[in-house]
Amino acid sequence: MSKEESLQVTKRATRSSTSTPVKTASRTQKTIKPHASLLRNDLVFEGEPLSLDALISNFHGRRLQILKLLNFIGPLNTSMLPLFLYGGPAAGKTSVLLQSFRHLQRPFVYASCRTCYNPKILFESVLNQLSSHRQQASNGYSCAKKCDKPSDFVHLLQEAFKEVINTLKGNSKEKKGSKESEGKDCGSMVYLIFDNLELVRDWEKESVIIPMLFKLYDILKLPEVGLIFISNASPDTYYSNTGSLEPLPIYFPDYTEDELYQIFSRNQRNPKFYSSFLDITLKPFCRITRRVDELSIALQSLFQKCCEPLSDSGIPSPGDMKTTLYNRLKLHLAPSLNETFSIPAHLSSEDEAKKDKVRRKANMKNLGHGEALDDIDFHMSVSTKYLLISAFLASRNRATLDAALFDSTGGGDNRKRKRKISEASKEQKETAEEELRMKGPGTFPLERLLAIFQCITSVMEDSLDEGVQESNSDSGAEGGNTQLMSDVLLQLSTLCNANLISKGGTCPLEASTRYRSTVSEELAMKVARSVKFHLKQYLYQK
């Protein structure tokens, strides 16, 4: 999860690619007959070993944690207590641990609770790795041992570990004897790593599995097994009552601003230019997030933006670089701080998208003036649009206001009377409104939606009928209007499918399902404009 490593990727890739051809050949041969050395290779980190200095310099700001970790793991063939690595996301826990094992060159078993999304798969994945079993077409993609229950798992794990440890011991003896070993001795310890442990808490049987995992050290009673847990959540959230041996915690704190600066300014093509870029951008971004992954995405897109004009004119002299950069970034900085996710268009459709954006911006400005600009990006039939508007109204307005808003006869009178009352209890009402806004869109039953829909469409049909009479050329139009209502339920399901209306799940026979409109006001306004419906008239505002 650490960003520093991104910079390392290319380096390591080249190294491993040089070594791959030999290894693949040897591996394919080896898979035929399991052998002690194969076992070692399967469990040890793939790639060139890493020196301690390289390891520490790779992970800026993690020196303390690495030393602590290596200290806890201890020298070759010494048993260790369970470890618990924790800290926020993207703090470098997994990367540090994996790279440490690359440095140590010792066998380990890794299971991420994200990939292994239920106990069965977690157990089987660990057992598969221990027995060097590969699920492939020849064995029907079956696993080494079927294992569903925690008790079975403990049992099978014990067996598998014993076997592995025996082979490892024999292996190291052999090596000691021969002495001209081709590689470093990896000792007889095997480490078991559980990553993303916090996810286990969402599993169905978490109350059994979490205590079991923490107790593994006591249950297995194998000093040759080292247990390491990695989690986003602090240890307090797990083993309060398990009564097991508490693992030794290693905390990975969030990076400081200086550390982030160091991390990002490494391995840049133009360090000077990039550092002045960081001077401007890092501070405001750090106020929002200190996660390396979020920052790197945000900074990358921003950096590309400020590089665009530079690519033509070349890089300015260092003296005025900062000011020019600042001027250039001024425009982009504020919007990109708020942007959570940007979607670039495909190259060929880029121009179109740009135009679209410009149009959308112009439209935003016009919102207040209610200019008729139909720019919904997707097709909706008129009746669906009306249904969407009615759902929006039903969600925004209170049910008690419907009569006042839609009743064509008594609307005016009612409103006046209400206004007088509201003046008396103005404050109370304001707080109620505030509350309503905080709650977000309200839910409504189907009946209310249909009643509003009918009101709206009847108004619309009247106006359309007039138009038809005037032009008296389009004989088919009349037929179209009377049909508006016919497929409402079908269209409702369409809208639900498109996630524009959300539906509470209940028994269909009871008909007590409640709906909620999830449309943004902007989109609702656009839709209303496209059918020339004055949405604002019907929206109740304090």
Added chain:
Amino acid sequence: MAPSKTPDSPPPSSSTDDSENSLQPFFVLHKALPQKGGGRVNRSGKSKRKINLSASPESAFKSGGGEQFEEDADYHFEQLRIEAFDVVWPKIETTIKEVLRNINGSVFNKIHDWICDSFHAIRSARKPSVWQISCPYPLATDISSRQIHTGLVFTKNVEFVDDLVTFKDLSMHLRSKGCHVVSLSSLDFSGKHGLGGCLRSLLRQLLLVSPDSADVSILASWYREPENCDSPLVMIIDEMERCGGLILSDFILMLSEWVVKLPVILILGIATTDDSLRNVLQLNVLQHLRPCTFSLGSPAGKLDAIIEAVFLKNWSGFYIGHEVVAFFRNYFSMQDGTVTSFIRALKIACTKHFLMEPLSFLCEGFVHEDFQGFWTEKCSSLRKPILKYASDLPSCETRHKSSGVTCESLAFGLSEMKKQHKDWVSVLLCLYEVAKLTKVPLLGIFCEALDPKLYNLRASPNYFAEKIRNLEASAVKKSEIVQLVRRVRNSAGAPLRQLLLAWGKHTEDIAEIHVKLKELENILEDEENTVSQECDEATFKRLKSRSHLNARRVNDKAAELMECMIKNYLRPMECTPLHEIVCFKQVKMLKLALIGDPRRTIQIDLLKSHNYLHYNCGPEGGNAPLRSMHDTAILYTLAQEHGDLINLHDWFQSFKSIILVPSPSKKRKSGHRTPDHRATQDAKQETTSAVRYCRAKNEYNICRLILTPYKRGGRCRSRKAKQP
């Protein structure tokens, strides 16, 4: 039920009752609108709807006023019609398919190119060794190399029906280019099966086995096989909006752990806007996507292309009348904006036409190369009664009043029709060229060009001048064709030149127009030459103003030519004699077939159950429930008397009183029996009526014609029909 909710049946439940039940204000906002024409049509047409497909030809014959044919001949012609249908409809269908394929083709290629680029980018960053592909720990943990390349395909339609096929085609296309393709539907991401469901379906499609535990590592070990590891893994999720957000998020996060090892490329189909992606997925998941957008053709564009291909360019002998086109247009914009429903409607129209129109087998001739020969052969085999039928067709009545239609005149008329249609198409295509400049959809112009009323109006000499003047003035619904003519008048320079060139292509077969076009082109060319040759400063201004005048003249001439083309050649199908043979005009029938109105139909049927049961002593005029009626019908009639709300107990009591009306003689008889016996019989009757009542009520519950509010208990609300 709305149709029955008339002022003369006020709800008998007292007002206190209503307030007690706290009828929410929204429920009685608006009285249903009085029944409009459309509703009546539906009611009267209800019997028509039952038309048995095989039974219709005879009835059509009868309605045509012809005599009965001998059965053999009848059978013979029916066979011919079916054969003709088998020729014509497949031709239309293949044309449509081809059109849709062409529209999607370019997008598909774009997507494939992007997939290749993404695959290359993934692989050039780092190529894992064979062993690394299936190693359990993540190879890279930095965010930029853990992002998944994601193609967002905007379908531009809320309805997803059309695009199910599109995405199927896309997966075929990509598979043919050598990618590993998995199509996951939103059902795979529903909460029921969780993450295991979609992984299982994924493995099933790629590995062709379903392993007992669905694990990504199995996929990895499959992918590391030498025959698999050189192509990208494309996962297509067609309806992103319908997927369960949590499961999709988990899926993406899980894939992101494997992304260096497995070159996964996601394709998400999005119906609405990119906001929906933000709504469905969590922020930390969005970070793992590296998005790229594509858009499919808009449904209106697809429809235009289909119309152009089916009715203009590759006409296959079947046509639809103006009213039908208008209905299609309205149905498309108002109700169901999908190409699928349009094709379905077209098929219904085509089937109905070939079943109902006795002479429709002659349509096949339009597809034949030797159409003259085909028609002479077919027409000569026609007998008198059918010729009589032809001469009775409304479009022939005036022309062949004295002589009647003969075999020769029939064949000649059809060839004339073919010729005329060709001219009509040429002019319409010219209009469409203009429309393309202003992005006006073809459907509107097509509809207007088919209108016989407008054709007659256009015959007046000052029609266009007047209309164009009116265009600025009023807010009346504008005629598309008039607007297009105005557009020609206002265009100049390069666009006009291109327009003339395009017209030249379309009007090659109309000699008169073609000559005029050539003249116009020459004038335009001359002007341009003079302007380019004499470009010295002094004369330039003068020339410019002159050329401006000239251009004005050319525009006017072009517009005049357009008007002349429209007046002389844009003769709608419905103005030609014998058009009934090729042209389907029964809008009502189509309406009934397309707009189901199931709830109202059930309600009407319940009220008129005696009609269906051929029950003669049923209620005369009124709707008074009778014992002999069906239980469900009785309950419904009673519910009507009560209005919106019915007390379950009252309802049951009145139901019981109807089905248990004891005859006086029975009463006397039972009087002789012992009270014990009577009591048991009464109890029995009570239970039977309760059972019958419950069964009938459950039927309503299942149809959702009635709601039972559980909290308040004891009261039912009969549900209103949703249709006006």
